C-alpha cells in the first residue's frame with residue numbers, strides 16, 4: 001500500500017451510520033436464523049427451563065403459536081426437540097420409532113398450520129433413552145455404532161413421514177448420513193434435506209439442553225467416545241468430507257463461538273452451506289452476562305450472530321432467534 005496517513009484514513013467510512021451500512025461486509029437477516037424449540041406433552045402448556053432463562057418447553061398447540069411468531073419475524077426454519085416423559089424412555093430408545101411420538105405430532109401440526117416455515121428434526125436417541133446417551137449401549141456401556149445407525153435410519157424415516165423438511169443427525173455415529181440418505185431415496189423422499197451435525201464436539205456447553213429434554217439427570221459418563229475432542233481441527237475436516245460424500249446437503253459445526261476457526265476452515269475447504277449451533281450453554285452464558293449487568297443483550301446477540309456469518313456460515317441455530325429477528329426486522 002503506497003497511500004498512508006493522512007491520505008488514508010480508515011475512519012472516514014465509519015463516520016456516519018449510512019456509510020457504515022454501505023460498507024458492511026456481512027449481512028445478518030432473520031432468514032439466516034433457525035430457532036430451536038422444545039416440545040412437551042399436553043395442551044396450553046408452557047414450562048420455563050430454569051437453566052435457560054427466557055426459554056420454555058411448549059405443548060404442540062403452543063409450538064404452533066411460536067411458529068406463527070417466527071414466520072411473522074422472517075425466521076426461515078424451526079428445529080424441534082422433545083421432552084420425553086421418563087416412562088416412555090427405554091434402554092433402546094424405541095419411542096424414537098413411534099409414528100405418533102411427540103416429535104411427529106409436533107411436525108405434522110406445524111406443517112399443517114404454518115407450512116411456509118421449515119421444520120428441522122433432530123436424529124439421535126438421547127431424548128428417548130433411559131441412560132441419556134445418543135445410541136444403544138453394550139454391556140460395558142460403550143455406544144454401539146452400527147446397531148445405533150440402524151435405529152437412526154428408522155427414526156429419520158419416521159420424521160420424514162411426519163413431514164420434516166430437514167433431517168439433522170446429531171448423534172456422531174460413523175456412516176449414518178449415507179444410510180439415512182439411501183433410506184430416504186428408497187422411500188421416495190428425494191427432497192428431504194440432510195443437515196449433518198458433522199463436526200460436533202464433546203462440549204461442556206450442552207448442560208442446559210440436557211435439562212430441557214430431560215436427559216441431564218440420566219446421563220452416565222460423557223459422550224467422548226462419539227463426539228469430537230475439542231483439541232482437533234483436522235479431524236473435523238475429515239468428518240465433514242465424509243458426511244458430504246455420504247450425501248449431506250449442508251453441514252453443521254457445534255458448539256458455535258469456541259469453534260469459529262472450524263467454521264472458517266470448513267467453508268474455505270469445501271465451499272458448501274455451513275451452519276453453526278450457538279448452543280444452550282452459550283445462550284446461558286450470554287444471558288448470565290446480561291443478568292449480571294455486564295453486557296447489553298441486543299448488542300451481544302447481534303455481534304455474536306454476525307460473527308458466524310463473517311466466519312462463513314449460511315445460518316445459525318440460536319435460542320435468541322426470535323429476539324434477533326425482531327431486532328433485525
Ligand SMILES: NCc1[nH]cc(CCC(=O)O)c1CC(=O)O
Nearest residue numbers: 124126170205206209279280281
Ligand atoms: N443429540 C444430542 C444433542 N442435540 C443437540 C444438543 C445440544 C444443543 C444445545 O446445547 O443447545 C445435544 C446435546 C448432547 O449432545 O448431549
Ligand SMILES: [Mg+2]
Nearest residue numbers: 172173174239
Ligand atoms: Mg461422522
